[in-house]
Amino acid sequence: xxxxxxxxxxxxxxxxxxxxxxxxxxxxxxxxxxxxxxxxxxxxxxxxxxxxxxxxxxxxxxxxxxxxxxxxxxxxxxxxxxxxxxxxxxxxxxxxxxxxxxxxxxxxxxxxxxxxxxxxxxxxxxxxxxxxxxxxxxxxxxxxxxxxxxxxxxxxxxxxxxxxxxxxxxxxxxxxxxxxxxxxxxxxxxxxxxxxxxxxxxxxxxxxxxxxxxxxxxxxxxxxxxxxxxxxxxxxxxxxxxxxx
Amino acid sequence: xxxxxxxxxxxxxxxxxxxxxxxxxxxxxxxxxxxxxxxxxxxxxxxxxxxxxxxxxxxxxxxxxxxxxxxxxxxxxxxxxxxxxxxxxxxxxxxxxxxxxxxxxxxxxxxxxxxxxxxxxxxxxxxxxxxxxxxxxxxxxxxxxxxxxxxxxxxxxxxxxxxxxxxxxxxxxxxxxxxxxxxxxxxxxxxxxxxxxxxxxxxxxxxxxxxxxxxxxxxxxxxxxxxxxxxxxxxxxxxxxxxxxxxxxxxxxxxxxxxxxxxxxxxxxxxxxxxxxxxxxxxxxxxxxxxxxxxxxxxxxxxxxxxxxxxxxxxxxxxxxxxxxxxxxxxxxxxxxxxxxxxxxxxxxxxxxxxxx
Numbered sequence: 001x002x003x004x005x006x007x008x009x010x011x012x013x014x015x016x017x018x019x020x021x022x023x024x025x026x027x028x029x030x031x032x033x034x035x036x037x038x039x040x041x042x043x044x045x046x047x048x049x050x051x052x053x054x055x056x057x058x059x060x061x062x063x064x065x066x067x068x069x070x071x072x073x074x075x076x077x078x079x080x081x082x083x084x085x086x087x088x089x090x091x092x093x094x095x096x097x098x099x100x101x102x103x104x105x106x107x108x109x110x111x112x113x114x115x116x117x118x119x120x121x122x123x124x125x126x127x128x129x130x131x132x133x134x135x136x137x138x139x140x141x142x143x144x145x146x147x148x149x150x151x152x153x154x155x156x157x158x159x160x161x162x163x164x165x166x167x168x169x170x171x172x173x174x175x176x177x178x179x180x181x182x183x184x185x186x187x188x189x190x191x192x193x194x195x196x197x198x199x200x201x202x203x204x205x206x207x208x209x210x211x212x213x214x215x216x217x218x219x220x221x222x223x224x225x226x227x228x229x230x231x232x233x234x235x236x237x238x239x240x241x242x243x244x245x
Numbered sequence: 246x247x248x249x250x251x252x253x254x255x256x257x258x259x260x261x262x263x264x265x266x267x268x269x270x271x272x273x274x275x276x277x278x279x280x281x282x283x284x285x286x287x288x289x290x291x292x293x294x295x296x297x298x299x300x301x302x303x304x305x306x307x308x309x310x311x312x313x314x315x316x317x318x319x320x321x322x323x324x325x326x327x328x329x330x331x332x333x334x335x336x337x338x339x340x341x342x343x344x345x346x347x348x349x350x351x352x353x354x355x356x357x358x359x360x361x362x363x364x365x366x367x368x369x370x371x372x373x374x375x376x377x378x379x380x381x382x383x384x385x386x387x388x389x390x391x392x393x394x395x396x397x398x399x400x401x402x403x404x405x406x407x408x409x410x411x412x413x414x415x416x417x418x419x420x421x422x423x424x425x426x427x428x429x430x431x432x433x434x435x436x437x438x439x440x441x442x443x444x445x446x447x448x449x450x451x452x453x454x455x456x457x458x459x460x461x462x463x464x465x466x467x468x469x470x471x472x473x474x475x476x477x478x479x480x481x482x483x484x485x486x487x488x489x490x491x492x493x494x495x496x497x498x499x500x501x502x503x504x505x506x507x508x509x510x511x512x513x514x515x516x517x518x519x520x521x522x523x524x525x526x527x528x529x530x531x532x533x534x535x536x537x538x539x540x541x542x543x544x545x546x547x548x549x550x551x552x553x554x555x556x557x558x559x560x561x562x563x564x565x566x567x568x569x570x571x572x573x574x575x576x577x578x579x580x581x582x583x584x585x586x587x588x589x590x591x592x593x594x595x596x597x598x599x600x601x602x
Binding site: 066083103 | 313333
């Protein structure tokens with residue numbers, strides 16, 4: 001009997017704890033496939049954030065460090081400087097990367113740190129129960145913006161790719177989306193490139209993946225994917241924002 | 246192999262780190278420790294090491310966390326307000342049992358405080374600093390030579406016990422120059438131990454390593470705390486370290502560490518010339534506190550005087566160590582002010598008078 005489909009080796013057998021309809025599972029798989037296809041799993045070190053993906057170390061079949069909230073790029077810097085032959089990646093959500101860890105993100109990029117950052121943007125703090133995130137949309141209702149995010153008092157969302165693209169140290173940043181087959185395939189390509197860049201010594205590479213949170217958005221899984229398409233994509237347009245040859 | 250050079254305290258620490266095999270330093274400028282970072286910025290590239298100036302103290306300690314997890318000897322340094330920022334990282338380092346070395350060249354506080362010397366971070370250092378149940382080993386050198394030797398030892402202790410070791414010093418010692426015996430960094434044997442727990446890629450040779458402090462099951466988290474405290478018990482048993490001066494027949498025991506202890510020695514000579522049998526007990530490890538030495542001294546002493554550049558922090562450890570069996574008085578200046586020998590001598594004479602009365 002021939003095998004037509006199997007789990008990629010970079011994923012462990014652990015059952016994912018993510019909510020039904022959450023796209024973290026898809027993004028995990030894309031990252032794992034990219035690492036396997038590039039054949040670098042044996043020298044890869046992952047850095048897990050604080051947030052929904054805090055237990056990423058249970059799912060990726062490689063060495064892992066769990067980092068304090070927002071500090072993953074600094075931790076990754078420490079590993080990469082200590083062991084330059086390691087392939088080092090962080091996997092972070094929007095609260096982790098774009099609120100508490102903004103300084104670590106921006107400066108790792110500014111230094112041109114030769115690491116790969118996977119940034120999962122679902123416009124909300126998921127793990128803590130659905131609070132307003134730095135990427136929560138204007139008008140979006142969350143536990144801590146119960147009347148909808150009002151930019152007059154709560155400010156505006158951060159567009160991370162656009163921001164990092166202004167930095168000389170950023171080698172590559174691209175925004176992709178996990179809402180459809182076509183976009184997932186594009187996401188895979190971007191993620192693989194972000195790892196290939198590190199292998200090639202190109203410097204800081206980040207892929208932002210627009211992701212769904214049916215539980216905290218209060219939507220069904222398929223309506224949540226529609227919400228990515230209808231609400232997030234217009235505000236956070238997918239595309240390559242920086243690609244240093 | 247060993248040569249004596251005239252060197253600043255901050256630079257002696259930096260040179261000792263090189264001699265100890267540390268090749269990764271993550272810093273951030275703050276007075277009065279900046280010479281340390283500046284020295285390593287010059288020195289590290291010459292020995293094939295990494296000097297990296299972080300964007301904050303928070304980032305620097307997390308770079309240390311990453312480098313320590315990757316199994317290399319690494320260090321960061323700061324002064325009081327910066328140590329507060331590093332405290333989150335200290336808690337994570339402890340929660341993952343990672344070895345690292347941290348330098349605190351203390352200045353006055355709280356808040357932004359001042360830039361003059363202080364010992365007001367004693368509680369922060371000896372009680373852990375960050376959240377959760379944990380300890381770090383705290384070494385308090387009394388001069389530039391000891392800043393060199395104890396920084397060197399700090400790396401060995403860190404690896405041996407898989408703990409953060411802090412060298413707790415202050416603006417006086419950091420800025421002071423003294424003749425110091427050093428080794429040639431490149432020739433020194435490296436005491437790095439095998440670190441089978443470190444990350445670095447499985448390379449098809451071993452099961453994967455995970456460096457983590459998250460345990461959602463209370464029973465598991467409790468177990469990690471209990472086993473860590475078994476280790477701490479060992480450290481308390483074996484690593485207590487102190488120095489003494491005229492202690493054997495002392496009736497009034499002066500307790501002081503770091504810069505204060507040097508001033509206290511003069512005061513002890515002065516008190517002796519006035520007929521009071523005073524002696525010095527100088528803790529070198531602040532955690533583990535040299536409890537055994539204090540308990541032993543209490544058997545002969547009539548009173549203790551704690552000389553501190555803080556509002557009375559170490560005095561609590563003295564009282565605990567001697568179980569309040571003798572009176573302990575505080576002689577202190579704070580905010581960057583330094584106690585002078587005359588005021589310490591007066592405190593000794595007063596303690597003697599009250600003990601006699």
